[in-house]
Structure formats: C-alpha cells, structure tokens
Amino acid sequence: MTPRSESPGSKSGNPAKQLTIKEQRAEQRALKVEAFKREQAKKRRTKKIGITAAIVAGVAIVALLVTSLILTSPRNASYSAGGSGAEIEGVETFTNTNNHVQAAVEYPQTPPAGGDHNPAWLNCGVYTEPQQNENAVHSLEHGAIWVTYDPSISAEDLDLLKTKLPRTHVILSPFEGLPSPIVLSGWDVQLQVDGASDERISEFFEEYWKSNDVPEPNASCTGAVDGPGKA
Structure with a gap:
C-alpha cells in the first residue's frame, strides 16, 4: 500500500500544549505571589529570631544587674539590742x-x-x-x-x-x-x-546599739528630719 502523504501544515507526534497569553500572565502572577509569600515568611522568621534574641539578651542583662546588686550591696549586720555590760577597749x-x-x-x-x-x-x-x-x-x-x-x-x-x-x-x-x-x-x-x-x-x-541606758529607749528613729545627702 502506498503511504498517505501529509499535508504541508500538519505536525507529527504529540507536541507540548502552547499556553495562551492569558494563561502565561496568570502563571507569571502565580509565580510572583509564591515568591512574595516566601519573602514574607523569611521576614517573619528573621523577625522572630530577632525578638527571641532580644528577649534572651534582656533576661541576661536583668540577671546580671540583679547579681551585681546582690554582690555589691552591703548586707545589714545583726546585733542584739541592749547590752551585757561588756567592757570594750578604747570606749x-x-x-x-x-x-x-x-x-x-x-x-x-x-x-x-x-x-x-x-x-x-x-x-x-x-x-x-x-x-x-x-x-x-x-x-x-x-x-x-x-x-x-x-x-x-x-x-x-x-x-x-x-x-x-x-x-x-x-x-x-x-x-x-x-x-x-x-x-x-x-x-x-x-x-x-x-x-x-x-x-x-x-x-x-x-x-x-538600742541600749536601755539612753534617756528614751525604744523610741523611733524615723518620721522626723531627713538631713542633706540621704542615700
């Protein structure tokens, strides 16, 4: 049998579908939207990391200040009020x-x-x-x-x-x-x-300290006059 000849404008095989201009534009918009979403997600991650780092740094600074105050602030000594009549050299x-x-x-x-x-x-x-x-x-x-x-x-x-x-x-x-x-x-x-x-x-x-031999024992030492330079 003699093969049938193809017309000059016909194509063989199964070529890829050609997108219309409208479809091409829609695809470009979808790509741009996806890129925008990725960029926004990256910014959110960066911001979250920055906030976390700032919180950690802030906590560390507060802890350092508290430790510094504990180490440098004088602690009050403890004494018994009154006295036992002990003799102290030089008094x-x-x-x-x-x-x-x-x-x-x-x-x-x-x-x-x-x-x-x-x-x-x-x-x-x-x-x-x-x-x-x-x-x-x-x-x-x-x-x-x-x-x-x-x-x-x-x-x-x-x-x-x-x-x-x-x-x-x-x-x-x-x-x-x-x-x-x-x-x-x-x-x-x-x-x-x-x-x-x-x-x-x-x-x-x-x-x-807080002796009973003073004129007014157990009287207050607050509620009167603050002098200059009170810490």
Missing part, C-alpha cells in the same frame, strides 16, 4: 545634759556623744553629707549609734564600714575634724578607731 564614757533647745549647742565631745539637742531627731540612715549635730544627738537619745567618718577614708574602707551597720537605729555620715578616721558615738559613750576592719566596731554595736 570613753561621759555625763552629758539632756534638754531640748532650739539654739546651736557647743558640745564637749567631737563628734557629740549626747547633750542638749533639737526637739526634732535626725532620721536614721546613710548620709553622704555632714549632718546637724543637734538633730543627730536627739537620735542618740533614742538608742541610735552615730557612725562618723573622715571624708578622706578610702572607698573600700567605707564599703566595709557599711557592711557592719544594722538595719535600723544607726546614722552614717562624714564629719570634718574627727580625732580619728572613724568614730562611733552612742548616748554618753564613744569609740575611736583607725579603720573599718577594727573588730571593736561590731563589739560596740553589740553593747550599745
């Missing part, structure tokens, strides 16, 4: 008057260890500036200990001194013209030491 005792006055007072001790004083007491606490004698002496009347230090002592010595302070009924402040670098004063008692490492500081607190 001087006095007999001072005890009147409320409005005028300035010339005290026989430097710093004062009792005497006439202002009707308003100095609120206990840590001060970075010198305080008014007449207000601080009133605090001594309530059983507080006034710890004064020469402004020239080292920062290390001052930090060590702070660790020996109780939580209440204590005043810490600089004082010009002290007879020694550090002086501890209670009502009619006083101790001079050369440095914060002196063991007698703790002994003095144990014996004279």
Whole structure:
C-alpha cells in the first residue's frame, strides 16, 4: 500500500500544549505571589529570631544587674539590742545634759556623744553629707549609734564600714575634724578607731546599739528630719 502523504501544515507526534497569553500572565502572577509569600515568611522568621534574641539578651542583662546588686550591696549586720555590760577597749564614757533647745549647742565631745539637742531627731540612715549635730544627738537619745567618718577614708574602707551597720537605729555620715578616721558615738559613750576592719566596731554595736541606758529607749528613729545627702 502506498503511504498517505501529509499535508504541508500538519505536525507529527504529540507536541507540548502552547499556553495562551492569558494563561502565561496568570502563571507569571502565580509565580510572583509564591515568591512574595516566601519573602514574607523569611521576614517573619528573621523577625522572630530577632525578638527571641532580644528577649534572651534582656533576661541576661536583668540577671546580671540583679547579681551585681546582690554582690555589691552591703548586707545589714545583726546585733542584739541592749547590752551585757561588756567592757570594750578604747570606749570613753561621759555625763552629758539632756534638754531640748532650739539654739546651736557647743558640745564637749567631737563628734557629740549626747547633750542638749533639737526637739526634732535626725532620721536614721546613710548620709553622704555632714549632718546637724543637734538633730543627730536627739537620735542618740533614742538608742541610735552615730557612725562618723573622715571624708578622706578610702572607698573600700567605707564599703566595709557599711557592711557592719544594722538595719535600723544607726546614722552614717562624714564629719570634718574627727580625732580619728572613724568614730562611733552612742548616748554618753564613744569609740575611736583607725579603720573599718577594727573588730571593736561590731563589739560596740553589740553593747550599745538600742541600749536601755539612753534617756528614751525604744523610741523611733524615723518620721522626723531627713538631713542633706540621704542615700
């Protein structure tokens, strides 16, 4: 049999389907949408990673600050109120008057260890500036200990001194013209030491802090006058 000849315009086999212009445009739009979705997903992942990293970093910073405060903040020492009558080497005792006055007072001790004083007491606490004698002496009347230090002592010595302070009924402040670098004063008692490492500081607190031998034992050391430079 003689093969049938094909017409000039006919094609053999099964050629791929040719897309129309409309279909081509639809396919391009679909590709663009898919690319946009991938880009948005990538941005979301990057943002999530950034937020997580920021949270972790923030938690780490807070933890570091808390640890730093714990390590550097002085802890309050603990003492028994009153005393047992123990003798402490170097402690001087006095007999001072005890009147409320409005005028300035010339005290026989430097710093004062009792005497006439202002009707308003100095609120206990840590001060970075010198305080008014007449207000601080009133605090001594309530059983507080006034710890004064020469402004020239080292920062290390001052930090060590702070660790020996109780939580209440204590005043810490600089004082010009002290007879020694550090002086501890209670009502009619006083101790001079050369440095914060002196063991007698703790002994003095144990014996004279919140003493029952003061004119007004167990009276408050808050609720009156805040001096300058209170920390």
